[in-house]
Amino acid sequence: MPEENTPSDPGTFRMADPAMVSRTMADVAERSQRIVADFLKRQAQGDTAPGAAPGADPMQIGNAFMEMTTRLIANPARLVEAQLGFWQDYLTLWQNTARRMFGDAVDPVIAEDGKDRRFKDDAWRENEVFDFIRQSYLLSARYFTNIAHAADDLDPKTALKVDFYTRQFVDALSPSNFLMTNPEVLRKTAETGGENLLRGLQNLLSDLERGKGQLRIRMTDESKFRIGETIAVTPGKVVFQNDLMQLIQYAPATERVLRRPLLIVPPWINKFYILDLRPKNSFIRWAVEQGHTVFVISWVNPDEHLATKTFENYMTEGPYAALDAIRDATGETDINAVGYCLGGTLLACTLAHMAARQDERIRAATFFTTMLDFAEAGELSVFIDEEQLQAIENRMQKRGYLEGREMATTFNMLRANDLIWSFVVQNYLLGQEPFPFDLLFWNDDSTRMPAAMHSFYLRRMYQQNDLIKPGGITLAGTVLDLGKIKVPSYVLSTREDHIAPWKSTYRATQLLGGPVRFVLAASGHIAGVTNPPSSGKYSHWVAENNPPTPAEWFDASTELAGSWWPDWQRWISAQDSTMVAARVPHAGALEDAPGSYVKVMASD
Structure with a gap:
């Protein structure tokens, strides 16, 4: 008999265990029926209603994009310019891809940000097809972003809303989020005979059960943490x-x-x-x-x-x-x-x-x-x-409080690629169990x-x-x-803060009536604060005076290595x-x- 293919053999596809498939699908059918019934019951009770009539747009997304479209139509030259630039880059990408297939070395038309982990797998660059998919997506993402920024004289709040939801749309359409356009997922599917997708389906159902019919993504292995036993243990x-x-x-x-x-x-x-x-x-x-x-x-x-x-x-x-x-x-x-x-x-x-x-x-x-x-x-x-208010x-009037998961979802949307889509890929497409991570356990412990x-x-x-x-x-x-606050104050901000932007928190130096020491730490709202000296991570900036604007302060500041805690x-x-x-x-x-x-x- 021929030897059974193993996951290490290149170009092979291992068949999933039929017994496992049967058990999984039976479990899926039973759990799905229960989830749908629970979800419909909650909708009938109004628990999942958004606080507005069905079909309403409480976030006013449609109005924001309608205003943007009106402004673009009033100045079509900006739109035409963006379209011409997009098609020119796209044509260059087609030509470069063809040349690569014939063995020529070509430079990329566009590259992702160095901090973007969605395309870390080598196949995104080494394989001509996936390299084309990656660059095609990046060009499209840049085009949509440029269009969102092209509308003149938008109200600042409308412009911010258009930019935010454009990025949500662009992030959701990333090829890394889909089975057939993610080389890492395709490779895993071939190696396991699709068992990763079956495990991913189980993970998806578990998350729907946790959210009682709404998706609540599990970010970490919660079983590894006990408040007062493994975390929050200072006596x-x-x-x-x-x-x-x-x-x-x-x-x-x-x-x-x-x-x-x-x-x-x-x-x-x-x-x-x-x-x-x-x-x-x-x-x-x-x-x-x-x-x-x-x-x-x-x-x-x-x-x-x-x-x-x-x-x-x-x-x-x-x-x-x-x-x-x-x-x-x-x-x-x-x-x-x-x-x-x-x-x-x-x-x-x-x-x-x-x-x-x-x-x-x-x-x-x-x-x-x-x-x-x-x-x-x-x-x-x-x-x-x-x-939206x-x-x-x-x-809140119906319940007496705002649900913790609603606030958590808002914060997660501020970093959708890190806190939403990366877990969609890991949990549902790759079928992996979440890694134990104390910070993500805390992040999911909503109030x-x-x-x-x-x-x-x-x-x-x-x-x-x-x-x-x-x-x-x-x-x-x-x-x-x-x-009238005259006490000495120490104001710490973090440079990559999405929740309390540092240039806004700097305003405290001009509002408080007493002496203020302003310090800016590297990283974000959490990591920049919880940065012990022993970690050797990040840096911080200090200055002797607090001029009127944050830009003036930063220009006069001195960067120091390591944690701000000793300061x-x-x-x-x-x-x-x-x-x-x-x-x-x-x-x-x-x-x-x-x-x-x-x-x-x-x-x-």
Whole structure:
């Protein structure tokens, strides 16, 4: 008998195990029926309704592209110019491909960005057919992008929306996303006899089951992580709690500590343990080792019972309540505070509120990737217009909260190739199981938003930009003015931030009334912040002064290798270097860190 083909034999195709195919298809039929029935039931109940009438366009995508088309028709020369350039490049690509087939060496007509991992497989360049497919796609992508940019005098928000959704369309059509045009997938299919596609179908069904009829892509092997066991393991105690938060005090790692405790206010859009993933990249553990008595707010994952909790409640039951609890735990009234992202916006509101009341308990403030001026909020502003806000509010009114997966989907769309399409290829086409990755586990551990709070935040901050207006926002009977904040501030931004663009966060240097040290870290919203000195990764920029514009600041800045963490430690220690005996969480603590609030999943 002839030897059975093996996956290592070139040009062979191994047949899938018939028993496996039979079992898989029977399982697919049963699970598919259940998923469809569940999805239809949820639609009938209105759970998946977008907050608008069927057939409506709450994102106003159609209107944006209609306006772009109208502008292009009014100036057809730009459109003709783009079309001629596209066809000329396409003709050159055809000619080059033909020459390659006859053995000639030719230069590519177009090349992808060096950071684009979609075409990392060598076959995309070595095989003439796939090289043509790749370059053809890149030319088309550039053409569509040029068309989107060609319309004159578009409203800036409309132009941003057109550009954003054009890229979503272009990214979705990448040949790497399809079986018959991805050489890596074709090779895997040949090697396994199609078993990769059967496994991929199982993965797809599992993700549909997780999303109860809507696709919820599994990004990592969640079974490898346990909050409090494998991640968020810095030792400490929950020393206080209320409806909105638990306050964690971490055990000291040094015999002497800085006199001022350190309060960290994380965002409630995500969970606090992004700052305590693993011991080697935990900012919390590192800060404890530097001699800080660290307290962290762990926000509740709210449900319909907290629907009426407001932004004001988050201030009074968050930082204000924490200040009282820290005094009870340590006897100290003066503290240093850190706010991350939305937590930084809340910290700024709290500081402005305290300034108006001559409350000086927070003596120094640190802001991680924090927006105070929302005039140029980056691509998130694509989702903030009146029609979309009404749709969001309609959904929240029905449930009392915004679903965590809806917010997660929005953030994933900002990096669709990395956080959506790469997993479509890996999970569904290649049939691979997701790799255990703590950051992606955290990213998928979404949180809900109380209706009243989230509506206030989106409208008053993003849509109306009231925070930068002296007296524009009133909380707990006190008008806010950021200019009255006189405490020293450390403002950290990250250069590749898609959520809080650094040129927008730089505006804090002009809004806050006290001395400000601005530092720019390399990388993005998460990786640029959670970058320990031991990693040896990334760099950061510093400057002595804060001129009016970010461009002027960057031109005068100095790039330094490695993490910004030591720079922050020098700055915070300079505010008050008084040392006292280490403080241990009191015996009457409620439970061990990381507490129970953080373990509540959005799906619970």
